[in-house]
Amino acid sequence: xxxxxxxxxxxxxxxxxxxxxxxxxxxxxxxVNGIGKTTFLRVLxxxxxxxxxxxxxxGTVFDDVDSQIFVPxxxxxxxxxxxxxxxxxxxxxxxNVAYPMMAxxxxxxxxxxxxxxxxxxxxxxxxxxMKPTQLSGGQQQRVALVRSLISKPQLVLLDEPLSALxxxxxxxxxxxxxxxxxxxPGTKFIVxxxxxxxxxxxxxxxxxxxxxSLSNETQTTIVR
Amino acid sequence: xxxxxxxxxxxxxPFVWIGALFALLFxxxxxxxxxxxxxxxxxxxxVTSGPASEALRLSLxxxxxxxxxxxxxxxxxAWVLARIEFRGRSMVRALVMLPMVLPPVVGGVALLGAYGKxxxxxxxxxxxxxxxxxxxxxxxxxxxxxxVALPFLVMAVESGLRSIDPRFEESAATMGLGPSERFWxxxxxxxxxxxxxxxxxxxxxxxxxxxxxxxFAGNIEGRTQTTPLAVYxxxxxxxxxxxxxxFVLLAVxxxxxxxxxxxxxxxRS
Numbered sequence: 001x002x003x004x005x006x007x008x009x010x011x012x013x014x015x016x017x018x019x020x021x022x023x024x025x026x027x028x029x030x031x032v033n034g035i036g037k038t039t040f041l042r043v044l045x046x047x048x049x050x051x052x053x054x055x056x057x058x059g060t061v062f063d064d065v066d067s068q069i070f071v072p073x074x075x076x077x078x079x080x081x082x083x084x085x086x087x088x089x090x091x092x093x094x095x096n097v098a099y100p101m102m103a104x105x106x107x108x109x110x111x112x113x114x115x116x117x118x119x120x121x122x123x124x125x126x127x128x129x130m131k132p133t134q135l136s137g138g139q140q141q142r143v144a145l146v147r148s149l150i151s152k153p154q155l156v157l158l159d160e161p162l163s164a165l166x167x168x169x170x171x172x173x174x175x176x177x178x179x180x181x182x183x184x185p186g187t188k189f190i191v192x193x194x195x196x197x198x199x200x201x202x203x204x205x206x207x208x209x210x211x212x213s214l215s216n217e218t219q220t221t222i223v224r
Numbered sequence: 225x226x227x228x229x230x231x232x233x234x235x236x237x238p239f240v241w242i243g244a245l246f247a248l249l250f251x252x253x254x255x256x257x258x259x260x261x262x263x264x265x266x267x268x269x270x271v272t273s274g275p276a277s278e279a280l281r282l283s284l285x286x287x288x289x290x291x292x293x294x295x296x297x298x299x300x301x302a303w304v305l306a307r308i309e310f311r312g313r314s315m316v317r318a319l320v321m322l323p324m325v326l327p328p329v330v331g332g333v334a335l336l337g338a339y340g341k342x343x344x345x346x347x348x349x350x351x352x353x354x355x356x357x358x359x360x361x362x363x364x365x366x367x368x369x370x371x372v373a374l375p376f377l378v379m380a381v382e383s384g385l386r387s388i389d390p391r392f393e394e395s396a397a398t399m400g401l402g403p404s405e406r407f408w409x410x411x412x413x414x415x416x417x418x419x420x421x422x423x424x425x426x427x428x429x430x431x432x433x434x435x436x437x438x439x440f441a442g443n444i445e446g447r448t449q450t451t452p453l454a455v456y457x458x459x460x461x462x463x464x465x466x467x468x469x470x471f472v473l474l475a476v477x478x479x480x481x482x483x484x485x486x487x488x489x490x491x492r493s
């Protein structure tokens with residue numbers, strides 16, 4: 001079980017130059033704002049194709065520019081939490097959690113039952129029938145987290161998953177998240193600025209760094 | 225309007241108030257005049273008999289078909305304009321919007337140039353191969369109405385598509401929904417308010433079409449004489465029916481405006 005990503009991607013002014021090999025572990029992604037952490041997650045998720053190089057997850061080639069291979073996001077079985085916990089606004093919290101399972105062929109009733117169980121386990125069962133707009137930022141974040149993990153993804157991508165929580169909730173959700181992530185095989189990436197998150201959740205840290213910019217037009221971020 | 229919001233240096237001068245008042249009167253007075261002339265007691269009889277009822281029936285059918293054409297063709301076009309970057313996109317958009325500003329009569333003449341049976345670009349071919357004659361036929365009415373209504377739908381739907389946060393669709397992709405599933409279950413769902421507004425305004429526009437219809441499809445009672453054409457003719461022979469029909473069109477337009485309040489003309493414009 002591993003992620004091999006060797007290549008580069010350009011988005012706007014930013015060029016990400018990446019060379020990482022990660023095993024079956026929980027990896028913290030850190031670095032200043034605008035350095036390309038979210039872009040990195042988008043490459044792994046299949047929302048952004050590489051401009052050069054190769055991405056391999058658990059032995060499957062997801063992206064290979066030279067051989068023109070690109071596996072789109074919906075076929076990658078990833079669990080992703082976006083920075084602003086994008087829940088589908090027209091679905092209840094419960095249906096949001098059930099949706100990824102339904103997309104992979106689980107029947108509606110079974111998916112809803114599993115979603116109810118998962119939400120209950122996480123202590124947010126009472127939010128099941130609420131619409132995303134009725135939830136606070138922290139509650140949305142919890143729902144988004146449960147949703148991202150429920151279909152047992154082979155790759156977990158969390159973009160600042162605890163940022164909207166207050167201190168107490170953060171501690172509680174962090175320990176729940178640690179149990180969840182430890183019990184799940186595969187590689188997990190967590191973008192976070194929080195040193196406690198890095199210390200308590202993650203096995204290792206990848207720091208994004210920006211060398212002295214060589215040109216005004218582009219900014220290169222090196223990931224090793 | 226409230227005086228609480230008035231700031232020093234941005235006070236409203238008196239002549240602006242007066243101008244605004246007159247503008248409002250200018251718009252409302254004809255409507256009051258129309259309502260005053262409607263013979264309320266006989267209105268039901270006026271619109272359910274003779275050429276008036278024929279015209280209403282024809283208008284209803286043709287405008288619905290025209291709206292369906294506008295929807296089926298307009299949604300893909302709006303998608304391309306909103307989401308695909310290509311050279312000359314702004315020029316294509318300007319061309320699409322052209323029928324909105326073009327005098328409808330010119331639109332009708334242009335339609336003759338394209339679909340006219342004897343000397344239109346493809347009119348002769350349509351007739352020879354499919355036996356289709358668009359000019360002076362109900363189908364021609366539908367084509368004329370769709371031609372004028374389509375840009376309204378494209379405009380509403382394009383702005384709707386632009387206002388959708390792409391991350392909803394990306395998030396759906398990471399949840400395992402393929403491209404067509406995302407279109408039906410996520411994009412279309414988020415687009416629904418704009419789509420409804422676009423359909424409503426396109427339908428209202430098709431219902432009121434006059435110039436292109438009379439030029440391209442003619443004014444044959446029971447075949448191509450739609451409600452606006454009937455209103456124009458009845459004004460001479462049966463003014464009571466003309467006013468009654470006018471009121472029906474007015475009521476429909478008010479209903480459409482109320483239904484789409486805020487979704488198209490308000491917040492997003």
